[in-house]
Amino acid sequence: MKIGIEILPNTSSLVKLELEYVLGDNFKIDAFSNDFLFVETGDLTETIVRLFIFSRTVSRVYLVLDVFDLENKDDLYKHALNIDWVSLFSPNLSFAVVPESNTIDRVVIGKLVGQGIVDNFKKNTGTRPKVDLKNPDISILARIQDKTCILGIDITGFDLNDIHDIISRLAILASNWSKEHRFAEVLHSGICESAYELYNFIPLKERIVDTTYVNLNIVDQERVIKLLTKQWQDTIFNVACYDPNPLDIEYKYPITSRDLDALEKDKVDNICSNLVAVTPSKNQQATTIVRLVNLIIKNEDWTTGTIICRTELMNTVPKIRTEKIVDINIRGIPSTILRIGRD
CATH class of the missing domain: 3.40.50.150 (Vaccinia Virus protein VP39)
Incomplete structure (x- = not known):
């Protein structure tokens, strides 16, 4: 899986300098747009924890689940349906789709992606998570830039830095x-x-407590605790x-x-x-x-x-x-x- 980070427009070169210091050498950056970067790393858990406790240039962090060329609107439903949402979060948690696009109506994006998520849960568990547009437990990013779409989970749940x-x-x-x-x-x-x-x-350890990340099924809690209790400063x-x-x-x-x-x-x-x-x-x-x-x-x-x-x-x-x-x-x-x- 990739990590997506939201930044201020046109600051990627400066953000990269911070990431080199915070993450070390074991990562690769690709730009999706002037305010959104992909970060690929060999250690997902440590990278996420380090971003949460050390970064001051990132506003939001996402777990990127799919990146695909969008040929028609139906692709939104198909790709959302094919993601293994059950392995990511419990159907007891509510969710909402956060659509971003200048080419397709955002309501349409939300309905298609949301239906794909619901149908995936119903198929695999027989139950469905509740949709809560005002205060969801899980926010799903559906961002379309030109003809490329990102589907991912907002694992911060709030602006990490103002x-x-x-x-x-x-x-x-x-x-x-x-x-x-x-x-x-x-x-x-x-x-x-x-x-x-x-x-x-x-390390700003307290910031991780209220993040959406801690509610996900994929979290290695023992590893996270070990990283949070590590002595970073020398x-x-x-x-x-x-x-x-x-x-x-x-x-x-x-x-x-x-x-x-x-x-x-x-x-x-x-x-x-x-x-x-x-x-x-x-x-x-x-x-x-x-x-x-x-x-x-x-x-x-x-x-x-x-x-x-x-x-x-x-x-x-x-x-x-x-x-x-x-x-x-x-x-x-x-x-x-x-x-x-x-x-």
């Missing part, structure tokens, strides 16, 4: 980060906490944050909190700042960009980093080298992740 968590992690990944770098966030928005998790391999890496009000910030982790002016002389290699989160208004952000750059160029050690700013301001960053990595939408604000370096 937009803020995803953006914070993408900022780090876009910065040419390395564990050898002395990392700092400038103007606190949460990037430093994400960096601490990444640098120190902090060395503590320091992460710093520079802010004009360092004493007012309550950090989730033991972040080194420093006054903004200390950045001029402290030894820092990698600097990241999310100005859209800190100063969302255009005029205020334009002023902050100039102030931020004037501050960091005084530091003689920094070499790389990222700035997240409004897209309309991306060409106003002075005195340093910038490279657009990706455009993103942050709560309705067209924004850009810029990689920065010394000019």
Whole structure:
């Protein structure tokens, strides 16, 4: 079986960097679209658990059951009927089909796939699971892109990461980060906490408890428990944050909190700042960009980093080298992740 992951559009290159760190070398990625990737791996259980407890770039995780060329609408029923749903979840659980398509009516997709699932259960067990469109135990993805269809189970059941968590992690990944770098966030928005998790391999174990995955028949519970109780962290890496009000910030982790002016002389290699989160208004952000750059160029050690700013301001960053990595939408604000370096 393949794993499907839902991501922010056009961020696959950054997501791959995180997966290489989180999953190691034993996986292969194929793009289905600009916001959906297939992950093939030799160890399904460990890959799923690692995604749940370590990834900050993925919004949803799916167990991909079938990928096929769609010649006509009846193929939806036929392929759904031929999947061994009984081996995946109990008929005592409710389900709903979540259709995604720009070419076929979503109601039609839901009815055809749903009927295939029901008929499969009736054929093999004599019973049928209940359909619950509002609050299902199991959500079945039926996504059609061009003439290709994916059928799969949403094994998260909720957004694994919100937009803020995803953006914070993408900022780090876009910065040419390395564990050898002395990392700092400038103007606190949460990037430093994400960096601490990444640098120190902090598992977010509690996230797996409420996932749909734990309700599936295929779960190797003993293996999952073993992975959750594993000691992942071995060395503590320091992460710093520079802010004009360092004493007012309550950090989730033991972040080194420093006054903004200390950045001029402290030894820092990698600097990241999310100005859209800190100063969302255009005029205020334009002023902050100039102030931020004037501050960091005084530091003689920094070499790389990222700035997240409004897209309309991306060409106003002075005195340093910038490279657009990706455009993103942050709560309705067209924004850009810029990689920065010394000019």
